[in-house]
Amino acid sequence: MKINITETVLRDANQSLIATRMPFEVFEPILSTLDSAGYYSLECWGGATFDACLRYLNEDPWERLRKIDAACPKTKLQMLLRGQNLLGYKHYPDDVVRMFVRKSVENGIDIIRIFDALNDLRNIETAVDETLKCGAIASGTICYTKSPIHSLDSFVTLAKQIESLGVQSITVKDMAGILSPKEGYDLVKALKENVSVPIAVHTHATAGLGFMTLLKCVEAGADIIDTAISSFSGGTSQPATETMIYVLRQYGYEIDVNTRKCQKINDFFKQYRNAEIEKGELNPLVLATQADVLHYQIPGGMLSNLVAQLKAQNELDRLEEVLEETPNVRKDLGYPPLVTPLSQMVGVQAAANVLAGERYKNVSTEIKNYVRGEYGKAPGEINPDVMKKILGDEQPYTGRFADTLAPGFEAAKKEIGEKAKSDEDVLSYIAFPAQAEAFFDKRDEKEKYTFKYEIEKVD
Numbered sequence: 001m002k003i004n005i006t007e008t009v010l011r012d013a014n015q016s017l018i019a020t021r022m023p024f025e026v027f028e029p030i031l032s033t034l035d036s037a038g039y040y041s042l043e044c045w046g047g048a049t050f051d052a053c054l055r056y057l058n059e060d061p062w063e064r065l066r067k068i069d070a071a072c073p074k075t076k077l078q079m080l081l082r083g084q085n086l087l088g089y090k091h092y093p094d095d096v097v098r099m100f101v102r103k104s105v106e107n108g109i110d111i112i113r114i115f116d117a118l119n120d121l122r123n124i125e126t127a128v129d130e131t132l133k134c135g136a137i138a139s140g141t142i143c144y145t146k147s148p149i150h151s152l153d154s155f156v157t158l159a160k161q162i163e164s165l166g167v168q169s170i171t172v173k174d175m176a177g178i179l180s181p182k183e184g185y186d187l188v189k190a191l192k193e194n195v196s197v198p199i200a201v202h203t204h205a206t207a208g209l210g211f212m213t214l215l216k217c218v219e220a221g222a223d224i225i226d227t228a229i230s231s232f233s234g235g236t237s238q239p240a241t242e243t244m245i246y247v248l249r250q251y252g253y254e255i256d257v258n259t260r261k262c263q264k265i266n267d268f269f270k271q272y273r274n275a276e277i278e279k280g281e282l283n284p285l286v287l288a289t290q291a292d293v294l295h296y297q298i299p300g301g302m303l304s305n306l307v308a309q310l311k312a313q314n315e316l317d318r319l320e321e322v323l324e325e326t327p328n329v330r331k332d333l334g335y336p337p338l339v340t341p342l343s344q345m346v347g348v349q350a351a352a353n354v355l356a357g358e359r360y361k362n363v364s365t366e367i368k369n370y371v372r373g374e375y376g377k378a379p380g381e382i383n384p385d386v387m388k389k390i391l392g393d394e395q396p397y398t399g400r401f402a403d404t405l406a407p408g409f410e411a412a413k414k415e416i417g418e419k420a421k422s423d424e425d426v427l428s429y430i431a432f433p434a435q436a437e438a439f440f441d442k443r444d445e446k447e448k449y450t451f452k453y454e455i456e457k458v459d
């Protein structure tokens with residue numbers, strides 16, 4: 001049986017280990033090797049790449065994509081898209097979502113992995129529909145989470161609904177790295193028995209589960225796995241590409257990736273990683289295993305945010321109480337998956353409940369909007385008492401929130417005016433207004449990033 005490999009070094013590994021600070025010039029010399037290595041796809045865009053390009057790298061994200069596409073004619077380019085939220089957390093009107101998808105495909109994207117943080121399919125259907133219309137591959141995504149209302153059955157039901165949108169594959173997205181080998185095996189097996197499209201598995205090595213989980217998911221029938229080249233793997237990143245290939249081949253799985261080329265890719269990124277560790281841009285701690293998250297059942301990022309927040313308020317000794325309050329808040333909110341921004345929102349609320357000595361006395365605007373229904377439908381029921389305390393007599397919105405939004409593309413185009421040189425620029429402006437405008441003002445003054453590397457010739 002054949003297993004396809006998605007290489008994440010350009011996107012998720014880059015995002016998880018060095019906050020997406022890898023400039024295009026750094027990885028440009030290795031693109032042709034990545035392209036000829038035999039990967040199923042290169043995850044290279046979306047997620048935080050867009051924001052980081054504009055905000056920190058003075059790079060046009062669209063130009064980055066076009067350059068990757070030009071250097072990688074053979075391999076499919078893949079992006080991660082947060083459905084109706086595109087690359088951020090607010091909802092955009094449908095015309096903007098459609099334009100964004102269309103331009104992504106026009107500029108080189110072949111596969112769009114589309115998810116909604118609440119698994120509310122109303123928030124992915126427009127992006128899926130437009131992806132299909134553009135002739136690209138839509139991978140509908142399940143955000144994996146654990147709670148009393150999430151079960152194999154509920155995930156199978158969700159997968160069937162996603163399949164009926166016409167997607168060409170379904171991704172199990174374990175953003176927190178909490179999917180265990182057994183849970184992964186059972187889930188993929190159940191999905192394979194109930195849907196016919198290929199199943200991709202995305203996880204993180206944070207808690208030390210990732211390598212085992214991918215192996216068991218493959219045994220259960222997963223068709224595609226996400227891995228990162230070893231020098232950019234492990235810890236909060238993905239399991240290592242070469243290690244997974246080595247293990248899977250021993251079990252007789254066929255994998256098209258050329259290991260000799262992996263070596264070259266790894267040697268290349270190792271030099272960059274070491275340089276970043278030396279500069280202090282890569283904290284070696286993120287490469288370590290954090291089994292704590294298994295005990296607390298919350299993502300690693302959320303735990304470190306909570307610690308930082310309590311430390312800043314001189315209340316670190318109340319961490320244990322806050323950690324005990326966290327599951328209560330999550331329950332009151334109808335068990336949202338603990339993915340950004342919900343993980344932070346739940347954590348902040350739990351801390352507020354503990355520190356104020358009264359539950360939901362202080363509530364953030366984000367939590368209010370969530371309870372109002374502006375993020376979509378909560379997976380479970382929001383505690384009616386909590387809802388009443390937060391909203392008073394106001395009724396929550398139960399429709400699809402994007403339906404309340406007026407078309408946005410033309411208005412934004414007018415607003416940014418001549419600073420935008422293309423429709424792509426307008427989309428950058430819509431996604432990150434301040435960052436994009438600042439970028440437009442200084443895009444010609446780009447300083448070249450210098451990174452010395454040695455590259456061996458391999459054909």
Ligand code: CO
Pocket residue numbers: 012174175202203204
């Ligand atoms: Co991820």
